[in-house]
Amino acid sequence: MPIVLYPHKSRVITFYSADNPCVPKELFCDMGENAEFKPVYPTPFRKKDFKFVKKVGNAYYVAGEKGLFRYCDSEKEEYDRVMYFSADRDLKDNDVQSFFVDGDNIWVKTKTSVSHIELKVVTMEQKAEMLREETCTYIDRKGMISNKLLDEPWNIESARKFGHSDNDGGFTAEFCMGEILHYAYLKREKGADHPETVKIRKVARRALDACMLLMYIHGRGDGFVCRSYVTTDAPLPDDGLFMHRCGDVATVVETTDSIRKGYVGRQTKIVEDIPECFRYLYEDEGYTADDIIFKCDTSSDEITLQLFNLYYAHIIFGEEEKELDALIIDRTKKIINHILDNGHELHDFHGGPTSWARWSKRYFESGIGWCDGPLNCSELLMYLKLGQAVCGYNERWQNEYESLLAGGYEKLCTLHYDRAFSASIVKQCDYIEDIMYGDHMLSNLTFFGLTCFEKDERLRNIYYKGWQSWRATSSGKEHHPVYDIPFAVNFGTDEYYDEEKIKMWFYRTNCSYIASGTSLVGRSDVATKEYRAGYRHTSYLLPPDERYISKQDRDPWEYKNEDSHGKIGLEMCTAYTFSYWMGRYYGIIEEGGDTNA
Template sequence: MIQSVKLRSTPNRFCTFFKKDDPAVPSALFTAECAVPDLSGIRVPLPSRKKDYTCSAWGGDGALWLGSNGGLTRWFPDAHDEEDKVMYFSANRYLPDNHVQALLSDNENGVWVLTKSGVVHVEMKVVSPREKAYALLDETLKAVDRRGMVSQKKLAVARDISSAVPYGHSDNDGDFTAGFAIGEIFHYAVLKREKGEDDPETKQARKVATRACEACLLLMHISKRGNGFVARSYLAPDEPVPDDGLFYRLNGNKAVCLETSFSKRKNLANKEIDASTPIPERLRKLYTEKGYEDDGLIYKGDTSSDEISLHFLHIYFAHKFLGEGDPELDELLKQSAAGLAEHIVTNGYELMECDGNPTTWAKWSLRYFATEFGWPDAPLNAAEVLMYIKVTQSVTGDYDKWQKEYQKLLDMGYADLPAKHYDRAFQASLLADGDVESELMYGDNMLCVAAFWALIDLEEDKDLREKYLAGFRSWYGTICRECCPGYEYPYALCCGRDTIDLKANAKWFERTNMSRLAAGVSLGARFDIAKKIRWGGYEETSFLLEPDEHFIAKYDRNPWCFCEEDSGGVSYVESCYVYTFAYWIGIYYGFIED
């Protein structure tokens, strides 16, 4: 059995865009001969029909570049892996448009490409997976970070990462920032082991991880309700408020629910609620250092279980790796976990909004499990709330109190629910005349990982542990369908290394993009991909594309989707955590080696 895979430094795509009249563009490109060699010897499908290629150029590394009205192809039969022999480059990520008119080798590992609307210099530069992790982190800290929160940012100028606007939010800022924090916690843990606590790189990694943790904890306190309620996100007073949820503006010891379409439907618009509980000063610094005070801050409510699960997982690892060296942070972690867990338990295993009703998607009660939507949700949600109690017990050290709460859940049969996931998902999909894969909420894969990873890690009772393992295994098909090491490494830690394809996961790091610019790809222009039409007309690719040839997205999207763009395209940039979360966990636990 393979225990680990040594990662390789491999060629990665770098594209620099130019206008046609830019003096940096070689004049020879405009007079390059448009000829194509005999391609009949290539016995694999190419992204364009062989007869449709109109120009070509040989690279200095022996690769053949081919241009057509459907984009750019790189044919490199000497590639180490079969997947790398044919690579496809398309608009808008790699080309100005797909109408390639001429090619000129740069006599190294790249090519100059003339298209109908512009020019791009495509270079294949050898990069190690660790260099990629640092490049992506640097991009996130410079362009995506918003007072410690990292999700995505809009760009004032398309493709220009440096033009990221200072405002904006995502519906799941807490979720995505917690995922980022976990990745950086493991980054710190790896460097501490490799270089020691006092090394400057280790200290910097700890600083980044700590700030992300503080940003998550701030969301657990910013409502000032004093009852453990967690906000989805928050905005500064000068940031625009979208019309997509419940937003509350702080003003003194009160908060007012702003008027949005959603707040009006919920009859909460202009409702005034208590906001008298002070925010811990250490967390306030995230916005006071930017010149803001409490008054005028706007937080988003109607929080979902997505945020709650990732917050508890982040608290678990922050306590484990950061707490000992930072008692103040550790105390905040303990208070935050206990406050949120107390809220959930006190309110009958539901997260309550200010009107006394549960939020839309944060319900773990038997009452909810008995509903049409709650019945298929119950196996995952049961694992979630069991994990919340175990993490709170572990972090706070208050064993007796939280063991009583844990036992209550066991007495109500919560431990027996997780293993029912696939059966219930299958039955629910049949009732909808669908299928499990089409019906799947792909964001639930991350929630599954968050719940079972910590729960199984903390459970010492052999029989309970086996029940939870059975629950985790019931997700195996949908988790491994994505070939995402961020899911598969935690799964393997719990269920065994022989359960996943370590080589395929290692390949994912090599082929992940060097940037999280959300520029789309042109799947519709490809000749070598067939569509699979699933339930309700939902379209998927006939095979799973490499990460650098499908759309950029967070962990909550189906990578098989026949979709050319997600997250706003060339005018948005995403956080690095999709890569860094998986990479540093993989290094720390020895699934991969540099």
């Protein structure tokens, strides 16, 4: 049975100065006497901090120097009965001096500002649209999607033009997969010519083109994939290895990393052209290929996400665009053959492996690679099956796959928790404190892919066990739909699949991903658990609009106020849109009617 998502109240926040004519005069009236209020549920701050208490309809509104909360025990969902509004996200500061309730909306005057908190009833699809529009308008950088910094706090219009992410390719691939599935859903439900379908096709194609451009701009023709690129007029980031392509060579430029490693000035030849269909991404802005400085030292994260994106692009766009499909098939072949030809490693300009794109036994037997072994070996197995799903049967790849399984990868792919737990003991911390949350997406896609592409039941059971070594110990406990939905597609539910928490996640995600924080630290209705090395968890999984905003590669239980640069950060929408459209495409979620039944 699909999860039905109904229209739900979602927070839309607008800030005003106190003298703005839009601000109602009622906000400046005396607050009057407080209503009598005896809460049953825990409240975000204690009674001694209640300064103003008003009853409007069925709800109480309580405010003071710690923000404001709405208490309504007639709300259908228990997690909606106490809603906390705090700085920096809903208010600019927590010192509430007055408030005025207007229907389901609240005007709040704090010491420094006025907030209009609109509890707007939106469908989850509308929310996906709002978030995607925000991302495409303010984050898109030559088609690449990751995040942006703002020059002014909260002011989305001040999003900086420049700025890259180490994982531009991977994050764009995630966004792209969501929009490819979005397009596929619309095409199925509304037809290819519907205006909405046409619009989303363009969005998905732009993201796909940006992803594929990274597979060509290095010009090596050997299946390498770049992390990102900037243009010559942009500030050069100093967080890795970059090469400037000019004419028929690409040259390593000076950064701290390249100087330290002695790579400055090293060159590679440009032997492969950038396909014309991808050039518009920089040419439309007035650049040429000689203005490109691309980022090397690509990781396995990038390869996994890029390859899976190629798979979806192949199955959704392949039939429609044969030329594009030819490029997809060609790149898939080149990437996988590069990995096999280089001893299960991604090799860079220097002839050796990149720092983090290694799937070799020698890496798994090294100190650093021992923990990565279970995930990376599974990734390689997945690539070999995914590649055949895109390119057709390939004897070399199938033989390699079977050989790897027989050579120990069959067991290794189930050992994630065993190794990670052992490593945490060595590091003298709790396992929870050593989790790399970014690996959850990789493990999820990897095992989703393996259990999609592998038909042998014995092997599928092994991959199920491998998947559970992640779900049961970390990723399943996030209750994030981007992890639960793929699992549900292939296996239905398990003990970590919580339909109510999935609903709460969609219902209570903000309509904007400006990453301003919340006043989680210090809430009196949240107990904390401190682990051995000082890391802290909340006692319950808070709704997304009352905890920090980030990509999905963070711990939702972490006891902290903000991430992703807070009020000067704008995060991409993908955590929501990828989850939502994957759910709609596979029929795991559907929209309900106009009323919340």
